[in-house]
Amino acid sequence: MLKKPTYEELLKQNVELSNELKQLKLENTTDQKKCEEIQLEVLKADLKLTHLNTALDNLNTYVYIKDMKGRYLYANKKCLTLFNCSAHELSSLSDADFFPPTTCYQIKIIESEVINYGKNTENEVDTTDQNGNRKVYWEIKTPIYDDKHQNKVIGLCGVSTDITYRKIAEESIKENQLQLKHLNATKDK
DSSP states (O other), X not given: OOOOOOHHHXXXXXXXXXXXXXXXXXXXXXXXXXXXXXXXXXXXXXXXXXXXXXXXXXXXXXEEEEETTSOXXXXXXXXXXXXXXXXXXXXXXXXXXXXXXXXXXXXXXXXXXXXXXXXXXXXXXEEEOTTSOXXXXXXXXXXXXXXXXXXXXXXXXEEEEEOHHHXXXXXXXXXXXXXXXXXXXXXXX
């Protein structure tokens, strides 16, 4: 047979339950505040990422990120336009999908210094586009390190600028200087 609680016992249980309810409400409010803070941080991160993407997409240079195997993970709009593909299509593609074998070999040697030795590199890459036209790029590449293991390279970031017209102009000036020297030497004879 169950004993009926006394008024004092019921009052005591009511106070205990009331205190537990207050504690649960406090915890719920704290959890809700934490959730709102996390949502705000995610929103700020998204906003920063949006601003960063906008900035990178408006540069007059090619910006890209590759993994350890040389596959593209990210490319700005200028790079995607050069490769004539979407960001989704670009993921997991490599230089072999866009450049001739001699250029790929040259890029592989440069990128191995970045990946294997953590070196920053600056190089001129002379290649041809898909239509066979000569293209010259000034490339700067830097390693990307793992957040947890600061000395472990996990990929690279590259910035390439098309310097074809400048390179052709420089070569033309050199050629003209050689012709001028030759003409002066002939005149002197």
